[in-house]
Amino acid sequence: xxxxxxxxxxxxxxxxxxxxxxxxxxxxxxxxxxxxxxxxxxxxxxxxxxxxxxxxxxxxxxxxxxxxxxxxxxxxxxxxxxxxxxxxxxxxxxxxxxxxxxxxxxxxxxxxxxxxxxxxxxxxxxxxxxxxxxxxxxxxxxxxxxxxxxxxxxxxxxxxxxxxxxxxxxxxxxxxxxxxxxxxxxxxxxxxxxxxxxxxxxxxxxxxxxxxxxxxxxxxxxxxxxxxxxxxxxxxxxxxxxxxxxxxxxxxxxxxxxxxxxxxxxxxxxxxxxxxxxxxxxxxxxxxxxxxxxxxxxxxxxxxxxxxxxxxxxxxxxxxxxxxxxxxxxxxxxxxxxxx
Numbered sequence: 001x002x003x004x005x006x007x008x009x010x011x012x013x014x015x016x017x018x019x020x021x022x023x024x025x026x027x028x029x030x031x032x033x034x035x036x037x038x039x040x041x042x043x044x045x046x047x048x049x050x051x052x053x054x055x056x057x058x059x060x061x062x063x064x065x066x067x068x069x070x071x072x073x074x075x076x077x078x079x080x081x082x083x084x085x086x087x088x089x090x091x092x093x094x095x096x097x098x099x100x101x102x103x104x105x106x107x108x109x110x111x112x113x114x115x116x117x118x119x120x121x122x123x124x125x126x127x128x129x130x131x132x133x134x135x136x137x138x139x140x141x142x143x144x145x146x147x148x149x150x151x152x153x154x155x156x157x158x159x160x161x162x163x164x165x166x167x168x169x170x171x172x173x174x175x176x177x178x179x180x181x182x183x184x185x186x187x188x189x190x191x192x193x194x195x196x197x198x199x200x201x202x203x204x205x206x207x208x209x210x211x212x213x214x215x216x217x218x219x220x221x222x223x224x225x226x227x228x229x230x231x232x233x234x235x236x237x238x239x240x241x242x243x244x245x246x247x248x249x250x251x252x253x254x255x256x257x258x259x260x261x262x263x264x265x266x267x268x269x270x271x272x273x274x275x276x277x278x279x280x281x282x283x284x285x286x287x288x289x290x291x292x293x294x295x296x297x298x299x300x301x302x303x304x305x306x307x308x309x310x311x312x313x314x315x316x317x318x319x320x321x322x323x324x325x326x327x328x329x330x331x332x333x334x335x336x337x338x339x340x
């Protein structure tokens with residue numbers, strides 16, 4: 001089969017590789033499309049949980065091509081999406097019912113073969129029928145599942161005032177969930193005016209344009225209008241400089257949420273006295289497990305609208321071009337690789 005092959009950091013090609021052989025408890029998916037995520041950029045640079053060589057791609061949808069003999073409830077021809085996480089079930093954290101912290105955590109497309117390929121093998125318990133969802137909606141289930149987990153750890157209280165930095169795909173999805181969860185005021189800051197207009201239409205009460213060459217502009221505007229700050233301040237950019245200036249927008253007792261994927265080498269400086277004196281809570285939101293069912297429900301019921309998020313499409317042979325678009329291109333929201 002044809003697949004994207006990441007031999008080592010920055011060494012990527014599209015080549016013929018053996019098709020996966022499924023086990024008795026697995027399903028073979030013929031991939032329709034797979035989303036390109038900022039995490040894929042980190043993997044390309046040898047960061048995150050990457051192991052090499054690797055077939056990347058963790059946001060995939062497709063059609064069931066074969067099922068193992070022990071598989072029930074899924075049949076050949078079904079249109080499905082799949083949760084890319086694989087958990088051992090027996091480590092210290094799994095036995096404490098904290099599967100996201102699994103000490104043997106595997107992820108298709110991150111440290112196991114993923115969906116930038118014609119076929120991928122998936123454990124049957126991780127396969128979810130799309131039903132009436134389109135493939136384009138299905139390819140955004142995994143990002144929505146990550147946002148659902150984010151919503152769980154953020155724990156919005158009705159009436160909270162929230163400041164969100166970033167309007168990438170997961171930022172736009174998270175904004176919709178935050179508003180639905182009971183935020184009294186949702187303010188979003190980003191540098192792309194078109195995305196700001198979209199997030200204001202979908203969820204935000206107010207938006208502010210970020211000038212990346214002069215953060216003082218939006219700082220003055222926001223702090224002038226909200227001198228006490230916000231109950232929750234969230235970074236969905238993964239940008240070190242953005243994360244660094246989050247505390248100045250925090251109310252007493254606020255939550256600071258690191259939601260975007262920063263580089264492993266990034267560092268920020270924060271005053272421990274400020275954390276102590278203001279009783280700030282620093283929260284991380286990493287990936288997801290067991291959130292696909294809720295993500296599908298949110299999309300199916302229209303709480304999360306994904307129809308305008310996919311802006312760029314590439315073929316498998318154009319993967320290097322797709323990576324360049326996500327890393328340094330302009331004008332995109334969600335980039336998708338169409339495999340079939």
